[in-house]
Amino acid sequence: xxxxxxxxxxxxxxxxxxxxLQCNYTVSPFSNLRWYKQDTGRGPVSLTIMTFSENxxxxxxxxxxxxxxxxxxxxxxxxxxxxxxASYICVVSAGYGNNRLAFGKGNQxxxxx
Amino acid sequence: xxxxxxxxxxxxxxxxxxxxxxxxxxENHRYMYWYxxxxxxxxxxIHYSYGVKDTDKGEVxxxxxxxxxxxxxxxxxxxxxxxxxxxxxxxxxxxxxxxTEAFFGQGTRLTVV
Numbered sequence: 001x002x003x004x005x006x007x008x009x010x011x012x013x014x015x016x017x018x019x020x021l022q023c024n025y026t027v028s029p030f031s032n033l034r035w036y037k038q039d040t041g042r043g044p045v046s047l048t049i050m051t052f053s054e055n056x057x058x059x060x061x062x063x064x065x066x067x068x069x070x071x072x073x074x075x076x077x078x079x080x081x082x083x084x085x086a087s088y089i090c091v092v093s094a095g096y097g098n099n100r101l102a103f104g105k106g107n108q109x110x111x112x113x
Numbered sequence: 114x115x116x117x118x119x120x121x122x123x124x125x126x127x128x129x130x131x132x133x134x135x136x137x138x139x140e141n142h143r144y145m146y147w148y149x150x151x152x153x154x155x156x157x158x159i160h161y162s163y164g165v166k167d168t169d170k171g172e173v174x175x176x177x178x179x180x181x182x183x184x185x186x187x188x189x190x191x192x193x194x195x196x197x198x199x200x201x202x203x204x205x206x207x208x209x210x211x212x213t214e215a216f217f218g219q220g221t222r223l224t225v226v
Contacts, residue, residue: 004155031211031212032212034214041219041220042219042220043117043203043205043217043218043219043220044156044203044217045217046214046215046216049212049214051212089155089156093212096211097144097207097209097210097211097213098144098146098161098205098207098213098215099144099146099158099161099163099169099171101156101158101215102155103155103156103157104155105153105154105155106155
């Protein structure tokens with residue numbers, strides 16, 4: 001069964017600090033890996049999409065890495081802001097298109113002043 | 114939110130009643146999806162559509178049906194609502210292609226009492 005595991009489940013960080021979120025997956029076949037940000041009461045919004053040939057991709061203060069050999073990904077948030085408080089969801093695509101997406105349960109991040 | 118409107122945004126209904134949720138897009142994307150999001154689970158695919166009148170089941174399709182009579186509208190029907198269908202429902206859209214971003218609506222919170 002395709003699985004996506006994220007850690008830590010939740011964390012609290014001080015505004016201005018950095019943090020790193022982890023994602024391990026057992027999805028086959030592998031097409032691509034995405035990170036989404038979901039604010040409370042809103043739908044997920046895409047941050048990055050990486051195929052197996054890409055090992056890093058940035059979107060502003062968000063940097064995602066991918067190691068397809070070890071089936072691990074991370075999302076690094078630099079100089080956190082209060083608006084970064086959200087759930088970050090790792091999603092792995094198991095094939096062509098978007099009908100074979102395996103979703104993690106999310107990393108809940110709370111940024112405090 | 115990428116031109117996606119879900120309605121209603123909130124609904125409370127009684128067990129055994131039929132319920133229809135609507136997803137409307139203005140992006141002319143070919144693919145549309147219905148997901149549910151529950152505590153302790155990642156998003157799970159209910160049904161998806163790859164064109165007008167073309168639909169297929171996802172991993173949690175029991176108790177749900179869908180229809181797509183126009184490119185812009187995708188309806189999700191709970192034929193006889195049960196308490197286990199209390200959830201937040203998200204519609205998503207995407208264009209075709211191997212690596213294509215999925216855009217999510219704002220969600221519908223459904224409570225079955």
